[in-house]
Amino acid sequence: MSDPLRIHIEKIIPLTDEEFGIISSFFIPKKYKKHQFLVQEGEPVVYNYFVIKGLLKLVYTDETAKEHIVGFAMEDWWETDFQAYYHQTKAAMSLVCVEDTDVLALNLEDYRLLCTALPKIERFFLEKAYMGFISAQQRIVSTMTTGIKERYEQVIKKYPSLIQRVPKSLIAAYLGVSRETLSRLSL
Amino acid sequence: MSDPLRIHIEKIIPLTDEEFGIISSFFIPKKYKKHQFLVQEGEPVVYNYFVIKGLLKLVYTDETAKEHIVGFAMEDWWETDFQAYYHQTKAAMSLVCVEDTDVLALNLEDYRLLCTALPKIERFFLEKAYMGFISAQQRIVSTMTTGIKERYEQVIKKYPSLIQRVPKSLIAAYLGVSRETLSRLSL
DNA sequence: CGCGCGATTGAGTAATTTCAAATCTAGTGG
DNA sequence: CCACTAGATTTGAAATTACTCAATCGCGCG
Numbered sequence: 071m072s073d074p075l076r077i078h079i080e081k082i083i084p085l086t087d088e089e090f091g092i093i094s095s096f097f098i099p100k101k102y103k104k105h106q107f108l109v110q111e112g113e114p115v116v117y118n119y120f121v122i123k124g125l126l127k128l129v130y131t132d133e134t135a136k137e138h139i140v141g142f143a144m145e146d147w148w149e150t151d152f153q154a155y156y157h158q159t160k161a162a163m164s165l166v167c168v169e170d171t172d173v174l175a176l177n178l179e180d181y182r183l184l185c186t187a188l189p190k191i192e193r194f195f196l197e198k199a200y201m202g203f204i205s206a207q208q209r210i211v212s213t214m215t216t217g218i219k220e221r222y223e224q225v226i227k228k229y230p231s232l233i234q235r236v237p238k239s240l241i242a243a244y245l246g247v248s249r250e251t252l253s254r255l256s257l
Numbered sequence: 258m259s260d261p262l263r264i265h266i267e268k269i270i271p272l273t274d275e276e277f278g279i280i281s282s283f284f285i286p287k288k289y290k291k292h293q294f295l296v297q298e299g300e301p302v303v304y305n306y307f308v309i310k311g312l313l314k315l316v317y318t319d320e321t322a323k324e325h326i327v328g329f330a331m332e333d334w335w336e337t338d339f340q341a342y343y344h345q346t347k348a349a350m351s352l353v354c355v356e357d358t359d360v361l362a363l364n365l366e367d368y369r370l371l372c373t374a375l376p377k378i379e380r381f382f383l384e385k386a387y388m389g390f391i392s393a394q395q396r397i398v399s400t401m402t403t404g405i406k407e408r409y410e411q412v413i414k415k416y417p418s419l420i421q422r423v424p425k426s427l428i429a430a431y432l433g434v435s436r437e438t439l440s441r442l443s444l
Numbered sequence: 445c446g447c448g449c450g451a452t453t454g455a456g457t458a459a460t461t462t463c464a465a466a467t468c469t470a471g472t473g474g
Numbered sequence: 475c476c477a478c479t480a481g482a483t484t485t486g487a488a489a490t491t492a493c494t495c496a497a498t499c500g501c502g503c504g
Contacts, residue, residue, distance in 0.1 A: 130398050138401045140394065153391045163398075192379050199386035204340045206393035207327065211317050211350075213400060214325045214433045218492095237450060246401045251492055253452055405460095424482060438460060440484055445504105452499070460491075467484065474477085 074122050075174055078146050082194045089188060096184045097174035102167045108150075109165035115154040117175035121147050124171025125235055129243075130163040139244035142168075142232060148198060168236055218247050219255045261309050262361055265333050269381045276375060283371045284361035289354045295337075296352035302341040304362035308334050311358025312422055317350040326431035329355075329419060335385060355423055405434050406442045 075097070076090050085093070097120070102108060109115050111131065119126070126143040128151070140163055143149035151161040155178060176184075185192050212221055222245060226233050232241070242252040262284070263277050272280070284307070289295060296302050298318065306313070313330040315338070327350055330336035338348040342365060363371075372379050399408055409432060413420050419428070426436040 130402060132402045138398065140398055152387070153395065156387065156391070189376065192383055196379055196383040196386055199383060199390050200339070200343065203386050203390040203393055204343070206390055206397060208340065210393060210396060210400070211325065211327055213397070215317060215319045239450070248493060249451075250453085250494085254492095426482070435461060436483075437462085437485085441460095447502105447504085449502095450500085452497100454495105454497080456494090458491105458493070460489105462489075463487095465484100465486080467482100469480100469482080471480090472478080474475105 074146060075120060078120070079191075079194055082197050083190055092188050093184065093191065096180040097176050100173050100175050102171050102173070104167050104170055106167045107164055108167070108171075108173070109154075109161050109163070111161050111164045113161055114158070115151050115161045116177050118148060118150040118152075118155055118178075118181065119143070119165070119173040119175055121145055121149065122172040122174060124173075125168040126165055126171055127168050127236075127240065128163055128165050137243055138246070139240055142229070142236070142244070144229075144231070144235075168240070213246065218245060218251065219257070221245055222252065222255060222257070261333060262307060265307070266378075266381055269384050270377055279375050280371065280378065283367040284363050287360050287362050289358050289360070291354050291357055293354045294351055295354070295360070296341075296348050296350070298348050298351045300348055301345070302338050302348045303364050305335060305337045305339075305342055305365075305368065306330070306352070306360040306362055308332055308336065309359040309361060311360075312355040313352055313358055314355050314423075314427065315350055315352050324430055325433070326427055329416070329423070329431070331416075331418070331422075355427070400433065405432060405438065406444070408432055409439065409442060409444070 073090070073094075075094070076085065079085060079090075079093065098117075099122075100119075102124075108117070108119055108126065109128075121143050123145060126149055128140040128143065128149055130138045130140055132138065141149065143165075149165060151163050151165065153159070154161045158178065185195075212224065216224070222241065225241060225245070238252060239249040242249040245252065260277070260281075262281070263272065266272060266277075266280070285304075286309075287306075289311075295304070295306055295313065308330050310332060313336055315327040315330065315336055317325045317327055319325065328336065330352075336352060338350050338352065340346070341348045345365065372382075399411065403411070409428065412428060412432070425439060429436040429439040432439065
């Protein structure tokens with residue numbers, strides 16, 4: 071009854087026990103240790119991950135080996151290389167544990183089967199995709215219009231726990247500035 | 258039979274004439290002239306727009322009155338201030354005609370009625386939302402990792418007609434650099 | 445105690461911005 | 475057909491900002 075996935079989905083659509091049983095049967099529980107890779111750049115992306123517990127970073131590594139944080143994923147978040155997952159191509163980025171992490175994994179075929187078995191779940195995924203789009207777009211606007219200091223403050227306001235859980239250098243990589251520049255901001 | 262909306266939707270889900278009749282009945286055709294506003298910052302956002310013909314820019318204006326282009330919308334694109342539309346709040350950005358433009362407008366209540374009347378349309382909107390999310394995320398990655406020259410080249414490669422249809426200063430505002438800087442790139 | 449990781453600080457360099465002026469171009473009216 | 479004008483683009487130069495590279499500091503842990 072206190073299943074995190076069920077609570078998460080029921081924030082958007084109500085479920086009977088039977089329906090949740092169907093949903094549940096498509097997900098594979100997995101556990102990873104800090105520094106392990108869930109998605110590896112250059113490899114196929116098998117799963118979309120729902121985070122039960124822990125913290126992940128989605129990282130793009132450029133030609134000069136510099137790491138750029140595309141996003142973090144904590145409890146109740148979905149994360150993967152969505153482009154590669156959905157189109158079944160090789161990953162362009164990596165999904166890596168920042169902490170020991172428990173997830174539920176859903177492969178694309180099972181996702182489609184789930185949607186066939188329980189069409190109303192599509193409403194849920196639509197909401198998730200839509201919200202993901204809105205928040206990505208707002209991040210774009212924020213990057214274009216807002217100074218680094220304010221962006222940093224927005225991040226710690228929006229995800230207060232993040233500052234406790236990751237080194238500031240990762241936040242810098244998320245904001246798109248060097249760790250030195252972030253360090254020099256008078257906060 | 259050559260209805261742009263029908264062709265657009267049928268790229269994702271097949272439709273009977275009757276089904277398309279239902280869909281069609283929820284949309285309101287509208288026409289706008291260059292420089293007119295479809296969405297005005299600070300005002301409620303009534304519609305989501307499907308562009309039949311023409312070109313729109315989605316603009317965020319910052320405190321210093323500088324314009325930032327969140328996105329363009331040309332034929333077969335959907336555009337609005339999605340955040341404000343979906344949550345029925347005031348617009349944070351404006352949607353403005355770059356050319357005379359014909360659209361089909363869908364208000365949120367009609368959107369919900371349409372989804373009830375024809376649930377399979379949700380598959381279509383899910384695909385759109387998902388692709389919108391992916392492309393927004395890729396724009397974030399591109400901004401973080403790629404130099405301006407390459408980003409400019411990517412844009413003209415992806416949307417070749419854009420360069421003919423908008424001044425370079427708008428592309429600069431889309432890329433997040435000053436028009437002078439864009440002008441100084443040796444292309 | 446000493447190692448290692450993260451954070452800070454300093455100095456020089458590179459890129460971008462801003463402000464200003466000059467140039468170019470397309471469309472308009474004479 | 476030409477001159478004029480408004481908008482768009484380019485160029486110049488100074489100022490700002492962030493970057494890189496390097497050294498230092500701080501702290502927890504074996």
